[in-house]
Amino acid sequence: MKMVILMARSCVKTLKADICGALQRYRREEDGAILIFGLIAFVLILMVGGIAVDMMRYESERVRLQGTADRAVLAAAMMRENPANPEAEDVVRSYFAAEGLQAYISDPDSIAVISHDGVREVRVAPRARMDTTFMRLSGVDQLQMNLLAAASESLAEIQFEIVMVLDVSWSMDSNNRMANLRQAAIDFVQTMLPEDNDGRVAITFVPYSTEVILPPGVLNYFHNLTDPLSGNTNNAFCLDFENWTDITNSIATPMFRRTCSLGVAERGHLPQFVSLEDTPVRPYVRSRTEAINYINSLGPSWGTSIDLGVRVGGLFFDPTLNPVIGHLIDNNQVAPVFSNRPYGWNQPMVYRAMIIMTDGENCCFPPAVPSSHPAVRKPSLAVQDADTLSTCNALKAQSVNIYAVAFEAPPAGEALMEACASAPSFYFNSSGEELVAAFQNIATHIQTQALRLTQ
Numbered sequence: 001m002k003m004v005i006l007m008a009r010s011c012v013k014t015l016k017a018d019i020c021g022a023l024q025r026y027r028r029e030e031d032g033a034i035l036i037f038g039l040i041a042f043v044l045i046l047m048v049g050g051i052a053v054d055m056m057r058y059e060s061e062r063v064r065l066q067g068t069a070d071r072a073v074l075a076a077a078m079m080r081e082n083p084a085n086p087e088a089e090d091v092v093r094s095y096f097a098a099e100g101l102q103a104y105i106s107d108p109d110s111i112a113v114i115s116h117d118g119v120r121e122v123r124v125a126p127r128a129r130m131d132t133t134f135m136r137l138s139g140v141d142q143l144q145m146n147l148l149a150a151a152s153e154s155l156a157e158i159q160f161e162i163v164m165v166l167d168v169s170w171s172m173d174s175n176n177r178m179a180n181l182r183q184a185a186i187d188f189v190q191t192m193l194p195e196d197n198d199g200r201v202a203i204t205f206v207p208y209s210t211e212v213i214l215p216p217g218v219l220n221y222f223h224n225l226t227d228p229l230s231g232n233t234n235n236a237f238c239l240d241f242e243n244w245t246d247i248t249n250s251i252a253t254p255m256f257r258r259t260c261s262l263g264v265a266e267r268g269h270l271p272q273f274v275s276l277e278d279t280p281v282r283p284y285v286r287s288r289t290e291a292i293n294y295i296n297s298l299g300p301s302w303g304t305s306i307d308l309g310v311r312v313g314g315l316f317f318d319p320t321l322n323p324v325i326g327h328l329i330d331n332n333q334v335a336p337v338f339s340n341r342p343y344g345w346n347q348p349m350v351y352r353a354m355i356i357m358t359d360g361e362n363c364c365f366p367p368a369v370p371s372s373h374p375a376v377r378k379p380s381l382a383v384q385d386a387d388t389l390s391t392c393n394a395l396k397a398q399s400v401n402i403y404a405v406a407f408e409a410p411p412a413g414e415a416l417m418e419a420c421a422s423a424p425s426f427y428f429n430s431s432g433e434e435l436v437a438a439f440q441n442i443a444t445h446i447q448t449q450a451l452r453l454t455q
Contacts, residue, residue, distance in 0.1 A: 050134020058130055058143045068099045069124050069149035076113070076122040077151040078447060088113045088122050096126070104128045104145075121152040158449060159350045160201045161342060162192065165313040166298070167358040167407075168207045168279070170263070173272055173300035175408065177359055180432065182295050184439040188355075189291040191443040197286050199337030204316045205282040205294055208309030209301035210261045210363075210375050211238045213280040215333060221324045223252045228259055230372070235259050240377060241311050244387040247394045248345070251320040261375035263302030274299025283316055283328060286335040303375055304363040306416065307388040310356060314395050317352050319344045345398055351449045354395060355442060356420060357405040357435075361413035362388065385416055392420035402426060403442045407435050 072095035076088040086094075089111050096102045104126040105111060112123040128145040135143075164185065172178045193201055206212060219225060219239060228236050238260040243253050262275050279298055285291045315321055319342050328334040343350050362384035364376060378384045392402055404417035405428045414429055421427035426445075428438035 050137065054132045054135045054143070057133075058145075061128070061130055062145050062147070064099070065101060065104065065126055065128060065145060066147055066149065068095055068101055069126055069147060070151075071095055073122045073124055073149045073151035074448070077120050077153045088120070092122065092124050101126070101128075119152055121150060123148070123150040125149075157349055158200065159343065159347075160192070160446065160449075161204075161317060161350060161352045162202065162446070163204045163206060163313040163316050163354045164188075165206045165208060165309040165354060165356045167209075167304065167306070167309070167360065168274070168276070168298055168301050169209045169304040169360055169363075170273075170300050170302060171304075171360050173270075176432075177407065178272075178298070178300055180435045181357070181407070182298065183433075184436040185295045186292050187436055188439040188443050189285075189288055189295070191440070192446065193285075193288045193291060195288065199286070199335070202284045202286070202338055202341060203291060204284055204313070205291075206309055206313040206316075207276065207279050207281070207298055207301075208305055208312070209276060210263065210303035210305050210377075211276055212305070212308050212312040213237075213260075213276045214239065214312070215280050215283070215328060217327060217331070218324050219257070221251065221327060222255055224254050226254075226256045228257050230259065232259055233257070238374075239312075240308065244307070244311060244390040245394055247311075247314040247318060247391065247398065249320050250315045250318040251323070258377070259374040261302065261373070263375075272299060274301055276301050281312065284325065284334045284338040284341060286337065304358065304360045305377060305384070306356070306358055306362050306413075307384045307391065308377070310354070310388055310391045310395075310420070313354055313356075314391055314400070317342050317354075317395070317398065317400055351446065352398075352400045353403060353442075353446050354400055355403045355405065355439075356392075356417065357407055358413050358417065359407045359409055361385075361410055361416065381412070385412070388416060389419055396422055401446075403445075404428070405430060405435065405438050405442075407431070 072092040075095065076091040092111050093102060093105065096105050105124060107127065110125050110127070114121045114123075125148050126145070127147075129142045130145065131142055132140055135141075166181065166185065168178075172181065189203060193203065219237065225239070227233055236257040236259050238258045239255050240258050241253065241255055246253070262277060263273070274297070279294075282294050285294065321342055322340070325334055325338060325341055329336055329339055362378075362381050364378055364381055364384060370376075378387070395402060402420055402422045403426045404421040406414040406417040408431045409417065409429075417429075418424075418427045428441070430438045
């Protein structure tokens with residue numbers, strides 16, 4: 001029995017020694033010590049990196065929401081006289097619905113529309129919350145977005161000077177082009193000319209074929225106008241230019257009379273032919289009715305001188321033409337509200353736009369036509385194209401916005417129109433009834449120049 005007790009005590013001592021040894025070895029063991037620190041560091045990195053991820057998500061959504069709000073108020077602020085247009089608030093809501101963000105303007109006070117003294121202002125204040133993914137680890141469950149966008153339009157502030165340079169050459173008689181041009185131009189003036197036009201919108205029509213005919217008596221006001229280079233003054237009421245690179249000081253620019261080539265003898269047997277003598281340039285049209293009646297009077301004429309159409313059109317942006325406009329006012333051809341037009345080049349709040357349309361290309365006529373023929377204005381197509389482009393560049397240098405439309409035109413005409421346009425988005429290549437849509441897009445773009453984001 002005593003032996004058993006001694007053995008038991010020996011085992012206990014041995015077991016205690018083993019346990020103590022194991023504990024001591026465990027205390028001295030360093031394997032895995034970094035694990036705890038690694039876990040703590042991982043959580044911290046996750047929190048810091050997660051903040052960046054959540055903030056990027058927040059900024060992306062905020063920019064998307066702000067962009068939608070800006071576009072919505074700009075569209076809603078546009079003042080239109082068409083009764084079919086939706087209410088401003090409906091326009092705003094449709095923009096948000098298209099982006100799936102309609103829940104953020106559910107508050108009745110989110111949208112405000114204020115109209116007074118010819119000014120429309122639209123405000124939208126979307127409110128949103130974004131659930132966080134990683135920032136909730138630090139106690140931030142949501143991020144708030146409180147945005148504001150506002151836009152106003154005041155047509156009374158912006159003055160519009162618009163010149164429509166329209167191709168009425170003989171090729172416009174084919175493929176229903178003339179009818180499409182009339183419809184497109186009528187839609188344009190119905191959009192741009194308000195019924196109560198007080199002069200803030202002026203449209204000048206410059207139809208061109210081989211020639212451009214100014215209103216009677218206008219040529220007498222130019223100080224540097226000489227007789228035809230040929231010396232033949234018979235039927236010499238058409239004009240041409242020596243300077244194609246400068247559209248300022250037009251009243252004194254070097255010009256010369258030319259014997260007119262109106263095509264009457266060649267085309268007179270065709271009932272649809274319209275002589276440019278019957279549809280001269282119509283400056284500063286004030287009323288829709290007057291504009292529509294004039295457009296409906298246009299018809300196909302003779303050749304194609306895009307250079308001359310653009311050059312004559314540019315005259316009606318130049319303030320030195322004030323005496324000419326005064327003459328037309330005295331003769332009841334222009335409304336007295338335009339007595340101070342064209343405005344000075346530095347006049348603030350003036351938007352100048354030229355719309356050039358052609359269905360062809362510059363035409364110098366084939367060699368079969370004698371060089372003495374009045375229709376032959378330039379030695380080559382290349383010279384005409386270069387002069388056209390020089391005038392376009394001179395206009396753009398004076399901040400005239402050029403919208404160019406190639407209407408079923410050949411490649412040379414398309415290239416010239418694209419080069420003349422103020423920007424790629426100002427160039428339109430259309431066919432058939434697409435011409436109507438092109439002119440509608442131009443009218444919309446011009447109108448938006450009266451819009452501005454205020455907040």
